[in-house]
Amino acid sequence: MSPIDFSDPATIAFLTDALTAAGVAGLEIARPDGQIRIVVSGEGGARIGSSEATARASGSAPAVVKAPLAGYFCAEHPAAAATLQTLPRSVSDDDILGFVRVGHILLPLRAGRSGVLTRLLAEPGALVGFGDPLFEIELPS
Structure with missing residues (x-):
């Protein structure tokens, strides 16, 4: 098996x-x-x-938020307006940055760190795998 x-x-x-x-x-x-x-x-x-919802970088490198499981990446809640928020923007550790959709289930993606959200690393609607990088956050120095 x-x-x-x-x-x-x-x-x-x-x-x-x-x-x-x-x-x-x-x-x-x-x-x-x-x-x-x-x-x-x-x-x-x-x-x-999942036990690995976000990856945390050490030192001055940006933190990368990774997909906790495979699914379809949503940069915004599907029920929200179609316009994406502009980057860069400040985020706190509890902010929801996006979602991974599996069937009718939405798994929220939390920032996990306070800083400046600088990059979207995946296309909205794309199929992403476990551990794929989705967002990049510059940490305060």
């Missing part, structure tokens, strides 16, 4: 749908290379969490 690829958006969407249909409240899978948690709630749909 081959191992399950938890970075595949189709696998995550299938698991989420199966958990919802079975009435299961959630699932957590931990492996040496990471962890995934899917929590199904009655209101607001399912939430997907």
